[in-house]
Amino acid sequence: xxxxxxxxxxxxxxxxxxxxxxxxxxxxxxxxxxxxxxxxxxxxxxxxxxxxxxxxxxxxxxxxxxxxxxxxxxxxxxxxxxxxxxxxxxxxxxxxxxxxxxxxxxxxxxxxxxxxxxxxxxxxxxxxxxxxxxxxxxxxxxxxxxxxxxxxxxxxxxxxxxxxxxxxxxxxxxxxxxxxxxxxxxxxxxxxxxxxxxxxxxxxxxxxxxxxxxxxxxxxxxxxxxxxxxxxxxxxxxxxxxxxxxxxxxxxxxxxxxxxxxxxxxxxxxxxxxxxxxxxxxxxxxxxxxxxxxxxxxxxxxxxxxxxxxxxxxxxxxxxxxxxxxxxxxxxxxxxxxxxxxxxxxxxxxxxxxxxxxxxxxxx
Numbered sequence: 001x002x003x004x005x006x007x008x009x010x011x012x013x014x015x016x017x018x019x020x021x022x023x024x025x026x027x028x029x030x031x032x033x034x035x036x037x038x039x040x041x042x043x044x045x046x047x048x049x050x051x052x053x054x055x056x057x058x059x060x061x062x063x064x065x066x067x068x069x070x071x072x073x074x075x076x077x078x079x080x081x082x083x084x085x086x087x088x089x090x091x092x093x094x095x096x097x098x099x100x101x102x103x104x105x106x107x108x109x110x111x112x113x114x115x116x117x118x119x120x121x122x123x124x125x126x127x128x129x130x131x132x133x134x135x136x137x138x139x140x141x142x143x144x145x146x147x148x149x150x151x152x153x154x155x156x157x158x159x160x161x162x163x164x165x166x167x168x169x170x171x172x173x174x175x176x177x178x179x180x181x182x183x184x185x186x187x188x189x190x191x192x193x194x195x196x197x198x199x200x201x202x203x204x205x206x207x208x209x210x211x212x213x214x215x216x217x218x219x220x221x222x223x224x225x226x227x228x229x230x231x232x233x234x235x236x237x238x239x240x241x242x243x244x245x246x247x248x249x250x251x252x253x254x255x256x257x258x259x260x261x262x263x264x265x266x267x268x269x270x271x272x273x274x275x276x277x278x279x280x281x282x283x284x285x286x287x288x289x290x291x292x293x294x295x296x297x298x299x300x301x302x303x304x305x306x307x308x309x310x311x312x313x314x315x316x317x318x319x320x321x322x323x324x325x326x327x328x329x330x331x332x333x334x335x336x337x338x339x340x341x342x343x344x345x346x347x348x349x350x351x352x353x354x355x356x357x358x359x360x361x362x363x364x
Contacts, residue, residue, distance in 0.1 A: 037332045040287060042153040043247060046198040047285040048329045049104055049151055054339070055350060056105040056112075057331035058132070062352075063112055064337070065102045067092065067345045068364050074102040074114065075364060076134060079333070084364055087130045088138040090118045094344075101347060104151050106158070106179065107132065113179050115144070115151075127182050142182025151177075154199045160184065161196055172196060174204065174225070188225045200247040201267055202226065205234075207245070218243050220254070220269070234269030248286045251310065255281045255293070264310065275308075276315065283338075287330040294324050294338070305336060305353065319353045 037059040040048075048055070054065040062077045074088040090100050098119030106113040111129045116138075125148050130138035149161040149172065157176045164171045170192025175184040190196065194206035203222040210217045220235035220243070235254060237243060244255040247267065253275075254263045260280050265272045280296040290307050297303040303322035308315045318336060325348030327338025334355070339348030350362040 036334070038288075038334075039332045040330060042155050043198065043200060044285065044287045044330050045106075045153045047246060049153075050197075051283060051285070051326045051329050052101070052347060053104040053106075053151075053329075054102065054326070054347065055329045055331060055337045055352075056107055057333050057335065058107050059332075061132070062331065062333070062335070062362070063087070063105055063107070063132075064350045064362055065105075065347070066362060066364055067342055067347075067349060070094070072100045072102065073364060074105075074112075074130070074138075075362075076112075076132065077362065085134045086364065087112065087132075087134050088114075088116070088128070090116065091120060092345075093120050096120055099346065108179055113141075114138075116140075127177075127179075129179075141180075142177075150196070152196060152199055152204070159199065163192060165192070190223060190231075194221060194223070194231065197245060198247065203267075205245065205247065205252075206231070207243075215239060220245055220252075222267070232268065234267070235265070244281060244284045246284055246286050246291065248289065248291070248310070253284075253286070253291055253310075255279070255284060257281060260298070262308075279315070283324070283327050285328045285330050292318065292328040292330065292336060294327055297322060305338065319357055319359055321359065324348075 056063050060078060062079060064075055066073050066075050070092050071089045072092050073086045076085045076087055092100050099117060100119060101117050102114050104115040110132055112132050113129045116126050116128050125144040126140050127142040127144060128138045128140050147162045149163050152159045158179055159174050160177045162173045164173060172190040172192055173187050175187040177184055194208050197205045197207055203224055206221050206223060208219045208221055215238050218237045218241050219233055221231040221233050223231045241259060242257045246253050250267060252265045252267055261277050262275045262279050263272055264275050278300045280298050281293045282296055283294040285292050290309050292305060292307050294305055295301050295303060302320050304320040305318040305328055306315045307318050323341040325339045325341055329337040336353040337350060339350050342349040351359055354360050
């Protein structure tokens with residue numbers, strides 16, 4: 001990948017709203033500079049993982065999954081030279097419906113940690129690591145087992161979620177995992193009715209679904225891992241709504257997907273405010289105070305990635321694309337990554353938006 005020249009000028013183009021025109025707003029964000037690396041927050045890492053976590057970066061390189069003919073590879077791309085190194089690979093069978101993937105990418109020290117899954121060979125989800133310079137082959141650290149449900153990040157720890165369906169009333173167990181050894185410590189339990197979303201401000205936020213008097217409710221709770229207090233409900237949306245929820249600072253940002261509305265609220269759900277409507281959101285993330293989301297095309301907006309800075313009165317177009325599968329995934333280089341449709345490869349192929357808001361394809 002070529003270095004991106006720092007952009008000093010800010011271009012703002014506002015398209016007037018008419019009854020029959022798209023009311024998309026366009027800017028170029030002067031803060032998007034891929035020459036500067038700032039490690040992303042735990043919240044951004046968790047939201048990346050909700051989108052499969054197939055991309056991460058360090059000060060010099062980008063690391064990503066890529067589908068290459070008859071294999072799926074884990075790559076390292078030097079942002080200065082453009083040199084690409086394959087760190088790991090798994091075979092891909094074109095006529096199979098089985099998943100093959102490298103996900104949950106996480107850099108610590110001189111190693112890139114990741115989950116590997118080879119559905120073609122019945123391989124369970126396995127926690128692995130490989131030197132970031134590719135000097136030796138990857139090694140398996142821990143087989144996660146069929147009860148493994150996902151990974152989250154606190155400020156200093158990695159958490160893994162296991163579901164236990166063996167007893168009456170399922171239970172989710174959340175444990176700290178040492179990345180180097182795969183050892184699990186300091187576990188706590190949640191009812192299996194709660195689907196963990198993320199850690200924030202010493203709470204784990206969870207989704208819960210419930211039907212009351214024939215009405216389906218989507219609810220959000222926050223639970224304290226440090227005591228035995230009852231989960232606190234912070235959101236209750238009736239009438240078969242499905243929501244996306246992220247946290248940033250002292251605020252929650254909640255998308256009512258079916259209603260195409262976007263809300264702001266306190267971390268306890270107080271002071272709910274409707275920010276804007278007519279937004280068909282299919283993916284969301286937050287980084288450095290800016291919220292990014294993928295929109296489907298509708299009467300008001302083209303399909304693509306948009307950004308929103310809390311306190312603004314509008315959203316801004318980052319790029320237009322109608323074939324996005326997963327995203328946005330945000331890295332410490334200010335890169336905005338996503339995957340695009342690639343035949344029958346479910347996760348799609350990685351691409352990113354550069355500082356000029358041009359889409360750049362990643363590859364081997």
